[in-house]
Amino acid sequence: xxxxATVLGRTLRVEVRGSDGHYSVNVDGxxxxxxxxxxxxxxxxxxxxxxxxxxxxxxxxxxxRVSFPGDSLSVELAEVARGxxxxxxxxxGPARLTAPMPGRxxxxxxxxxADVVAGQGLVVIEAMKMENELRxxxxxxxxxxxxxxxxxxxxxxxxxxxA
Amino acid sequence: xxxxxxRKLLVANRGEIAVRVIRACREMGIRSVAVFSEADAxxxxxxxxxxALPIGPAASRESxxxxxxxxxxxxxxxxxxxxxxxxxxxxxxxxxxACEDAGIVFVGPRSATxxxxxxxxxxxxxxxxxxxxxVPGTLEKAAHLDQLARDAARLGYPVMLKAAAGxxxxxxxxxxxxxxxxxxxxxxxxxxxxxFGDESVYLEKAIVRxxxxxxxxxxxxxxxxxHLFERECSIQRRHQKLVEESPSPLVxxxxxxxxxxxxxxxxxxxxxxxxxxLEFLVDAERKPYFLEMNTRLQVEHPVTEMTTGVDLVKLQxxxxxxxxxxxxxxxxxxxxxxxxxxxxxxDPEAGFLPSPxxxxxxxxxxxPGVRDDSGVYEGAEVPIHYDPLISKLVAWAETREGAISxxxxxxxxxxxxxxxxxxxFFDRVLRDPGFVAGDFDTSFxxxxxxxxxxxxxxxxxxxxxxxxxxxxxxRRRSRTRAAAPAPSAWRAAGxxxxxxxxxxxxx
Numbered sequence: 001x002x003x004x005a006t007v008l009g010r011t012l013r014v015e016v017r018g019s020d021g022h023y024s025v026n027v028d029g030x031x032x033x034x035x036x037x038x039x040x041x042x043x044x045x046x047x048x049x050x051x052x053x054x055x056x057x058x059x060x061x062x063x064x065r066v067s068f069p070g071d072s073l074s075v076e077l078a079e080v081a082r083g084x085x086x087x088x089x090x091x092x093g094p095a096r097l098t099a100p101m102p103g104r105x106x107x108x109x110x111x112x113x114a115d116v117v118a119g120q121g122l123v124v125i126e127a128m129k130m131e132n133e134l135r136x137x138x139x140x141x142x143x144x145x146x147x148x149x150x151x152x153x154x155x156x157x158x159x160x161x162x163a
Numbered sequence: 164x165x166x167x168x169x170r171k172l173l174v175a176n177r178g179e180i181a182v183r184v185i186r187a188c189r190e191m192g193i194r195s196v197a198v199f200s201e202a203d204a205x206x207x208x209x210x211x212x213x214x215a216l217p218i219g220p221a222a223s224r225e226s227x228x229x230x231x232x233x234x235x236x237x238x239x240x241x242x243x244x245x246x247x248x249x250x251x252x253x254x255x256x257x258x259x260x261a262c263e264d265a266g267i268v269f270v271g272p273r274s275a276t277x278x279x280x281x282x283x284x285x286x287x288x289x290x291x292x293x294x295x296x297x298v299p300g301t302l303e304k305a306a307h308l309d310q311l312a313r314d315a316a317r318l319g320y321p322v323m324l325k326a327a328a329g330x331x332x333x334x335x336x337x338x339x340x341x342x343x344x345x346x347x348x349x350x351x352x353x354x355x356x357x358x359f360g361d362e363s364v365y366l367e368k369a370i371v372r373x374x375x376x377x378x379x380x381x382x383x384x385x386x387x388x389x390h391l392f393e394r395e396c397s398i399q400r401r402h403q404k405l406v407e408e409s410p411s412p413l414v415x416x417x418x419x420x421x422x423x424x425x426x427x428x429x430x431x432x433x434x435x436x437x438x439x440x441l442e443f444l445v446d447a448e449r450k451p452y453f454l455e456m457n458t459r460l461q462v463e464h465p466v467t468e469m470t471t472g473v474d475l476v477k478l479q480x481x482x483x484x485x486x487x488x489x490x491x492x493x494x495x496x497x498x499x500x501x502x503x504x505x506x507x508x509x510d511p512e513a514g515f516l517p518s519p520x521x522x523x524x525x526x527x528x529x530x531p532g533v534r535d536d537s538g539v540y541e542g543a544e545v546p547i548h549y550d551p552l553i554s555k556l557v558a559w560a561e562t563r564e565g566a567i568s569x570x571x572x573x574x575x576x577x578x579x580x581x582x583x584x585x586x587x588f589f590d591r592v593l594r595d596p597g598f599v600a601g602d603f604d605t606s607f608x609x610x611x612x613x614x615x616x617x618x619x620x621x622x623x624x625x626x627x628x629x630x631x632x633x634x635x636x637x638r639r640r641s642r643t644r645a646a647a648p649a650p651s652a653w654r655a656a657g658x659x660x661x662x663x664x665x666x667x668x669x670x
Contacts, residue, residue, distance in 0.1 A: 001635045001638065001639070003631045003634060003635075005627035005630060005631055007623045007626055007627055008621065008623060010623060012623070012624065012627045014627055014628065014631040016631055016632055016635040023632055023635075025628050025631065025632065027624055027627065027628065032628065034628060034632065036632060042523060042524025042525070042526075042541065042580060043524055043526070043578065043580070044629065044633075046625065046628070046629050046632075048625065048628065053622070053625055053629070054578075055625075055629050056523075056524050056578060056579075056580030056581075057580075057629060057630070057633055058523065058580060058581060063630050063634065064629070064630040064633060064634070066625075066626040066629050066630055067578070067579075067580055068622055068625075068626075069574075069575040069576065069577075069578065070574055070575050070586065070587050070590045071587050071621060071622065072512075072583070072587065073621065073622065073623065073626040075626050075627055075629075075630035075631075077630060077631065077634050079634075079638070100513060100516050101516055101517050101518060101519065101547075102519060102547050103517070103547065106353070126357075127517040127519065127547050128508070128509075128517040128519065128547060128548075128549065128550060128551040129333070129357075129358065129549070129550055130517065130551075131350070131353070131354060132514075132516060132517075
């Protein structure tokens with residue numbers, strides 16, 4: 001199986017073969033022998049050659065959040081068909097503003113149809129006793145504004161669309 | 164004040180501080196009573212206390228801030244005393260008075276003292292009367308925008324808008340120029356109203372590049388008071404402290420003695436009783452300015468405990484029992500160096516956004532000189548309703564250098580999966596040359612955040628390999644679900660994920 005794994009803006013092509021905790025993993029043309037074991041629960045132990053890593057893995061977006069001691073990295077995954085080229089990243093089209101965490105909408109700072117500039121505050125959300133201003137992901141017209149003052153929202157809830 | 168030992172004490176708080184107080188009670192042979200909201204029925208403080216009583220729905224104003232329900236829980240359980248921790252009702256004079264009226268001992272100062280020092284403008288007036296220098300500013304609450312604009316112009320920008328009932332960085336706004344004043348006032352009032360139920364604000368001149376240094380005091384009902392030296396709290400973000408230490412690398416023996424004497428002068432003037440902290444800003448010329456007094460235990464109290472050997476929570480309780488302070492100023496000395504990192508459920512890589520959720524895996528550091536005052540456990544849910552502080556990690560060593568190395572070692576051992584925490588950010592702080600040299604002020608974190616993380620070798624490939632193998636196994640499993648699944652290293656993990664997703668969607 002082949003995946004494009006995007007970490008910190010860098011996309012790696014990764015091919016995995018194997019089973020039962022033993023895998024042969026090719027990363028951008030270089031092959032690694034990898035063994036994997038689940039500790040009782042929670043942490044996963046990964047051995048790549050002589051190097052051991054103890055990791056936390058959580059589902060996040062299209063991939064996983066991988067946590068290390070003192071660091072954690074978000075890995076976006078896309079399964080790709082054998083032989084396809086590395087896809088170009090898309091930066092056009094409408095931009096969606098979603099709630100980065102569960103919380104309560106305390107203020108809505110714009111209205112549908114308004115012209116907004118990138119970074120302009122659109123919505124103020126409160127969670128854990130702190131107010132956070134959520135900003136326009138890009139400049140353009142505010143096509144949709146779904147956030148309502150006083151509304152409780154879940155993480156990932158769509159709040160606004162800018163195009 | 165009669166002197167007798169409490170048999171039972173109620174802890175009017177949650178999270179790590181409730182756990183801290185319950186531990187002190189257990190060591191003193193006092194039965195502990197926890198209270199909890201609907202969101203905290205499975206919380207650690209509820210599990211550790213001898214008894215636990217529900218006090219209402221998740222929203223704190225319907226539970227932890229309900230004076231009537233907390234007092235009812237005290238009466239029902241037969242608790243003779245209430246420890247308020249910090250936050251919630253800890254600096255609520257009406258609550259302290261209600262305890263006094265109900266004949267329940269409030270572990271803290273008298274209600275009149277809380278009122279006097281809790282209102283920041285009257286606290287400033289008391290400090291001036293006690294000969295303690297204060298930050299230039301208004302001694303009265305701001306009435307309206309015009310008055311505020313005139314006062315700000317007189318003091319000279321930048322100025323600081325502060326909640327009169329405030330504390331903990333809520334309702335606090337730095338205003339750099341007149342055109343920012345109106346918007347800053349609205350935000351400060353809104354946050355102050357939300358956090359303290361009082362939208363009053365006042366104005367102070369902003370001290371440029373200050374250090375935040377505070378003095379811990381303890382006073383008994385018999386007129387004895389001591390100070391327990393300083394804590395350095397300059398590593399803050401948006402006026403929320405992140406890292407504290409004692410001693411302060413900035414404070415000279417002369418300054419320490421002077422600030423201690425200033426603190427005791429204010430304590431004597433207001434007849435202060437129990438534990439309290441005087442916060443100061445110290446400018447580039449090492450001149451201290453009194454900011455405010457916190458009439459309660461502080462989050463960062465462990466660094467004082469580690470360097471003085473004094474258990475502040477036990478002494479709070481003994482003072483509340485009417486005992487005389489068992490030590491004098493001459494008995495107190497600082498030994499070694501302690502650092503505290505506040506482990507918040509916040510994502511430092513996403514602008515410190517709150518990160519509530521279930522802790523799916525947890526490993527806590529140990530070994531010499533390491534203390535973790537936590538309020539959570541593996542499998543615990545960090546609720547969205549409360550302050551994001553989940554734990555305080557403290558490292559002690561003979562020297563500051565040793566304490567930094569030990570803290571970095573402890574951070575590397577500390578593993579939290581399921582939510583984001585500020586732990587990775589602390590490693591950045593601790594290896595910063597400015598921090599290591601002791602050369603920093605309250606702008607340190609903002610500067611560090613603005614700089615790109617200079618970590619050169621982040622484990623990008625390992626992360627990609629781990630995530631890809633997991634996805635590979637999950638997809639293969641789902642594609643062959645009809646057939647009996649082969650034994651797989653990933654199955655247990657997959658089952659757990661499905662289980663926690665179910666629990667998560669219920670709430």
